[in-house]
Amino acid sequence: MNKFNDFLENKVMGVAGRVASQRHLLALRDGMILTMPLVIIGSLFLILSNLPIPGYSDFMAGIFGDQWATKLSYPVGVTFDIMALIATFGIAYRLAQSYELDALTAGAISVSAFLLATPFQVGYTPEGQTEAIMVGGAIPTSLMGSRGLFVGMIIAMLSTEIYRWVVKKNFVIRLPDGVPPSVSKSFIALIPGFFVLTSVWVIRLIVEQTSFGSLHEVVGKVIGGPLGVLGGSLGGSIVAELVIVLLWVSGLHGANIVGGVMAPIWYGAMDENRIAFQNNEALPNIFTQQFFDNFINVGGSGATLALVICMILRARSKQMKQLGRLAAxxxxxxxxxxxxxxxPVVLNPLLIIPFILAPVLAVITTYIGMSTGLVAKPAGIAVPWTMPPLLSGYLATGGKISGAFMQLFNIGMTFLIYYPFFGMWDKMKRKEEDQEFMDTEAGTDRPTNAVNL
Incomplete structure (x- = not known):
């Protein structure tokens, strides 16, 4: 055990700590988090338009007319469909902050560069025709949402790095001290902004001469495709969950670190399911953000709600009883x-074993349930990760009771995994408490005339 602890402390924690503090990964994580409030708000309207209540559709149609579902989808569109735009601004803003640059300016330049990288064309199918006609001069909302996330991430980091390089080389216009700061900052951003937009413009011109046609196609096929296969497969999802829990047992926030890389993939899959759910089509993806948040990590990373239940029901040591009540x-x-x-679970060889086994087996069982059709797939509704189990499973699957039953099954299964290891840990704590009590009693019963030698 000591050798294992030394390995975790000296090897794993060192490498993982450097990864966790890497500024680009932190910017990716924080930029994606910026989209969450909007996506959750959009999900509320998505739930309202698909409540599984008998007579609900007729009731809503009587109030808002036959187009009530379409009207409820307006907020869904302006939240989900600008996900990449918001993430681009957020990533650039956070990255510029880490370099102590003008973050607001960096974010604005990145958004402009992202739009520059996007072809302003949308497909339009005239009435009576089957083939779509490409219309220019319109921003394609499909590329502003989850489909544009990877391009937004790359543009945000590239533009901010160019911005930083230009400022570092002092290629800027500086006005006298008497000029208001807001005016001075806008002039400082002129040359860096020119460099950024010119660079993206040249890249776009070059890409348009290839068979890809646009940067979105290049990134989608070269980067998004392989990563999507990895994040959308059972093997890739097990690896991702393993990395999360291994980072946690080293004392690092595994979900945040891995989420910075995998979030674009899982959010993209979530949005594909959301579109299919709105159109009453078969849901294409199993592995989405809600798959992990609401079905695997019940109670938090490591599926530790089951461990808390063990503590509440079976703890014999005072320490575990008190901790169970506090953690419930x-x-x-x-x-x-x-x-x-x-x-603790951190650096605890005994509890590390179930902490790893429980979520990995939950990934496998949930995948089996959803792939066989016994359990409904996540419907693309962004249920907050803090929502209690059963209710979150019901809502995440679009109002399907099978989602709640899947969570209940996972809680029971992980309870059985944690129970024997917790029993050993609780027994150790009970012995420590008994020994401490005996030592205390022995000290109390010593003769008052005893002499310490």
Whole structure:
């Protein structure tokens, strides 16, 4: 055990710590988080337009007319369909902040560069025809949403790095000190902004001479395609979950680190399911952000709600009983730092085993349930990760009770995984408490005239 702890502390924590503090990964994570409030708001309207209540459609049609579902989809479109645009701004903003640059300017330049990389063409099918006609001068919303995430990420980092390089070389216009700061900053951004937009413009002109046609096609096929296969497969998802829990047992926030890389893939799959769900079509993807948030990491990373249940029902040591009561509330909302650092799970060879096994087996069982059709797939509804289980499973699958049953099954299965290991840990703690009590009693019963030598 000591050798294992030394390996985690000296090898894993060192490498993982450097990865966790890498500024580009942090910017990716924070930029994606910026989209979450909008996506959750859009999901609320998506739920309202698809409530599985008998007579609900007729009731809504009586109030808003036959087009009530279309009208409820307006907020869905302006939240999900600008995901890449918001992420581009957020990533550039956070990256510029880490370089101590003018973050607002960097974000604005990145958004402009992202739009420059996007062909302003949309398909239009006239009435009575079957073939679409490409119409120019319109921003394609399909590329502003999940399909444009990878391009937005690359443009945000590229534009900010160019911006930083130009400012570092002092190729800027500086006005006298008496000029208002807002005016001075706008002039400082002129030359860096010119460099950024010119670079993206040249890249676009070059790509348009190839068979790809646009940067979105290049990134989608070269980067998005392979990563999408990895993130959308059972093997790739197991690897991702393994990395998350291995980082956690080293004391690092695994979900944030891995999410910075995998979030664009899982959000893209979520949005594909959302579009299919709105159109009453078969859902194409199993592995989405909600698959991991709501079905695998029940109670937090490592599926630790089951461990808390073990503590509440079977703990014999005072320490575990108290910790179980304290952790019950947060764990119900998928917050498990009290368990990970208080029990602890971090650098604990005994509890690391079920902490890894439980979520990996949950990935496999949930995949089997959804791939066979026994359990409904995630419907593309962005259910917050803090929503309690059963309710989150029901909502994430678009109002299907099978989602709640899948969560219940996973909780029971992970309880059986955690139980024997927790029993050993609890027994160790009970012995420590008994020994401490005996030592205390022995110290109390010593004769008052005893002499310490």
């Amino acid at each position: 509330g947060p764990s119900l909302f998928n917050i498990n730092e009290p368990i990970i650092f208080g029990m």
